[in-house]
Amino acid sequence: MKHGGYTKFSLQNLLGPLALLTVATYFLNGASTSLQLITQFALCYFVMVLALQVFVGNSGVLSFGHGSFALLGSYVSGMLTAPVHIKGHALALNQLWSFLVPLQVNIYVAMALSALISGAVAALTGILLMRLNGLAAGIATFALLGVTYNIFFNNKQIGPGSQALPAVPTITNTYILLLIAALSLVCVYFFNISRIGRTILATREDAMAAPALGVSIFKVRLIAFSISGVLAGLAGSMYVHVAGTFQVQDYYLDFTFMTLSMLIVGGSASIWGALVGTVLITGVGQILLMMEQNLPVFGLHITIPLGSRAVIIAVTFVAMLLWRSSGITNGREFSLDFLKKLSKKN
Amino acid sequence: MIQSILDAISLGGLYALAALGLGLVFGVMRLVNFAHGELITIAAYMLVVTVNLPLIISLLLTVLVTAAVAFLMELTIYRRLRGVNPAIMLIASFGLSTVLQRVYELIFGALPKSAVVAPFLNGAFKFAGLSITISSVITIVLTVVILLAMGYLVEKTSLGLQLRAAAADFRTARLLGVRSNRLISAAFVLSGVLATCVAFILVVENPEVNPYYGVNITILALVGIVIGGISSLRGAALGGFVVGVILSALNTLLGNGRVYAYSWLFLLVLIILLVRPGGFLSKGSELERV
Numbered sequence: 001m002k003h004g005g006y007t008k009f010s011l012q013n014l015l016g017p018l019a020l021l022t023v024a025t026y027f028l029n030g031a032s033t034s035l036q037l038i039t040q041f042a043l044c045y046f047v048m049v050l051a052l053q054v055f056v057g058n059s060g061v062l063s064f065g066h067g068s069f070a071l072l073g074s075y076v077s078g079m080l081t082a083p084v085h086i087k088g089h090a091l092a093l094n095q096l097w098s099f100l101v102p103l104q105v106n107i108y109v110a111m112a113l114s115a116l117i118s119g120a121v122a123a124l125t126g127i128l129l130m131r132l133n134g135l136a137a138g139i140a141t142f143a144l145l146g147v148t149y150n151i152f153f154n155n156k157q158i159g160p161g162s163q164a165l166p167a168v169p170t171i172t173n174t175y176i177l178l179l180i181a182a183l184s185l186v187c188v189y190f191f192n193i194s195r196i197g198r199t200i201l202a203t204r205e206d207a208m209a210a211p212a213l214g215v216s217i218f219k220v221r222l223i224a225f226s227i228s229g230v231l232a233g234l235a236g237s238m239y240v241h242v243a244g245t246f247q248v249q250d251y252y253l254d255f256t257f258m259t260l261s262m263l264i265v266g267g268s269a270s271i272w273g274a275l276v277g278t279v280l281i282t283g284v285g286q287i288l289l290m291m292e293q294n295l296p297v298f299g300l301h302i303t304i305p306l307g308s309r310a311v312i313i314a315v316t317f318v319a320m321l322l323w324r325s326s327g328i329t330n331g332r333e334f335s336l337d338f339l340k341k342l343s344k345k346n
Numbered sequence: 347m348i349q350s351i352l353d354a355i356s357l358g359g360l361y362a363l364a365a366l367g368l369g370l371v372f373g374v375m376r377l378v379n380f381a382h383g384e385l386i387t388i389a390a391y392m393l394v395v396t397v398n399l400p401l402i403i404s405l406l407l408t409v410l411v412t413a414a415v416a417f418l419m420e421l422t423i424y425r426r427l428r429g430v431n432p433a434i435m436l437i438a439s440f441g442l443s444t445v446l447q448r449v450y451e452l453i454f455g456a457l458p459k460s461a462v463v464a465p466f467l468n469g470a471f472k473f474a475g476l477s478i479t480i481s482s483v484i485t486i487v488l489t490v491v492i493l494l495a496m497g498y499l500v501e502k503t504s505l506g507l508q509l510r511a512a513a514a515d516f517r518t519a520r521l522l523g524v525r526s527n528r529l530i531s532a533a534f535v536l537s538g539v540l541a542t543c544v545a546f547i548l549v550v551e552n553p554e555v556n557p558y559y560g561v562n563i564t565i566l567a568l569v570g571i572v573i574g575g576i577s578s579l580r581g582a583a584l585g586g587f588v589v590g591v592i593l594s595a596l597n598t599l600l601g602n603g604r605v606y607a608y609s610w611l612f613l614l615v616l617i618i619l620l621v622r623p624g625g626f627l628s629k630g631s632e633l634e635r636v
Contacts, residue, residue: 060431060433061433062433062436062437128616128620131620131623132619132620132623133623134432135378135432135572135576136572136619136623136624138433138436139568139569139572139573139615139619140615140616140619140620142565142569143569143612143613143615143616143619144612144616146608146609146612147608147609147612147613150605150606150608150609150612151606151609154605154606257440257444260437260440261437261441264434264437307448307451307452308452310444310448310451311445311448311449311452314441314444314445314448315445317441317444318423318438318441318442318445321427321434321437321438321441322423322426322427322438325427325430325431325434325438326434
């Protein structure tokens with residue numbers, strides 16, 4: 001990850017991803033009901049991948065722990081909005097602490113709260129975790145995920161345990177989700193080009209030179225980790241309001257690797273990479289699913305054997321890393337400069 | 347009580363073997379090979395599939411196949427990723443692990459396959475009035491034998507010297523004439539052999555083999571090598587052992603709270619990492635070379 005990243009404001013860097021996000025959402029949303037749902041989930045994933053970009057992409061430190069913040073965000077949002085009679089009577093929730101039952105807030109208040117709470121937890125855990133480097137940091141963040149999952153999976157007093165919390169109100173309007181995702185993108189962009197954002201890039205590029213110039217690696221990483229905790233919490237909250245149920249298993253290993261893959265396939269050093277990765281992995285997965293079900297893809301009937309989809313996705317992912325280890329975008333931001341080069345040649 | 351201690355030691359030994367397999371590969375190419383778990387899985391599948399053959403032939407076949415998968419893994423994937431950022435290599439190994447899980451699912455089916463491997467190892471015997479399971483004793487004996495053999499290999503042979511040199515400083519080792527391709531292949535093959543040993547012990551106790559069979563132990567062994575100190579093979583094995591013993595002890599001590607054993611284990615791991623980021627065999631907090 002020696003290149004990528006940017007330091008100056010450039011309108012095309014910001015508008016390029018926004019345009020792709022909006023156009024892709026617009027076309028897919030209208031296509032069919034099932035594609036609409038896929039689009040909605042993809043928007044949740046995108047916010048999660050943005051969260052990872054802020055920390056993993058900018059600092060170069062791998063984190064497997066962001067699933068905990070998504071889980072927490074999803075839990076808070078789900079518990080605060082699920083109907084009181086469900087929380088009081090569902091069989092999965094019969095051991096719930098009674099003070100949790102009557103809690104009820106507006107869906108958007110719940111989203112904001114879950115983002116804030118996740119961010120606060122990220123900041124607190126970050127105080128400990130951000131002291132570590134390299135592989136130790138990776139394992140420590142994994143340990144965080146392990147603890148969170150283990151507690152939420154087994155404790156039936158705080159939530160549904162291994163079962164599902166049903167009847168969480170859903171956001172059916174895709175454009176509300178798009179708005180949240182777009183706002184997150186703009187925030188991340190301005191954070192990345194801010195003074196602190198550039199400082200984090202400096203620590204990623206040279207962990208010796210940055211401290212020598214007076215940068216506290218711990219401090220800048222902690223800030224990035226907290227912000228990415230806020231976004232991960234928001235992503236979890238969006239997810240629960242799309243899925244309509246809260247389930248602990250949704251935020252464990254598969255979720256972690258899927259979102260990390262999206263970031264790395266796209267190119268972890270840029271927002272453009274985060275978006276391209278999310279679109280690509282969601283898109284390829286969906287196209288292969290349609291092929292498995294013998295549905296036409298762009299008017300073509302290509303059928304692949306049932307069950308081969310997962311193999312193809314995984315093989316593509318590995319091949320992609322072999323071909324271009326810093327991601328499809330090479331960690332660069334969206335830019336139209338190549339057009340200038342083309343016109344000069346002509 | 348004696349049984350609990352024996353169980354703890356045998357689980358620790360098992361994790362030490364798994365951690366050693368990971369540590370060998372990490373030493374030579376700074377790669378945390380998450381797909382090591384899939385080597386354990388294929389070995390377990392092989393043992394179950396060849397259960398009707400005489401045990402020794404079944405074992406030989408299993409070692410061959412597993413070592414071949416490990417060798418091919420390096421040749422086709424990891425060789426092309428050398429020198430890439432370790433975080434990317436780790437993610438690639440997760441990808442490879444998924445690929446292999448899916449392939450196993452296609453070949454062997456998603457439902458668990460099971461067979462009684464080495465039935466004479468099941469059961470218990472009486473010793474000084476205590477009932478002790480045979481498998482725990484066999485596991486300990488087997489682990490000790492393998493660890494001694496590995497110790498001999500690493501400390502006394504030329505290959506071992508090269509492995510240690512590479513683990514300490516790969517570039518200097520190359521400059522001094524260690525042939526990197528051959529050494530890295532050898533490390534992978536050895537890790538395949540160790541995976542077979544782990545799979546054998548696992549299958550005797552739990553013969554229900556599914557495509558995710560090796561994942562759990564690999565995660566714990568990974569935790570083990572990091573807290574033990576990843577830059578030395580001894581640290582890796584010791585770390586794995588400690589994780590196994592702690593987990594076993596937690597399971598005994600926590601009683602009904604044993605569902606939270608993982609939480610306590612991971613908390614302990616966090617504490618160890620915060621106190622000694624380089625693992626407990628490291629000297630203070632030197633910067634990791636990764």
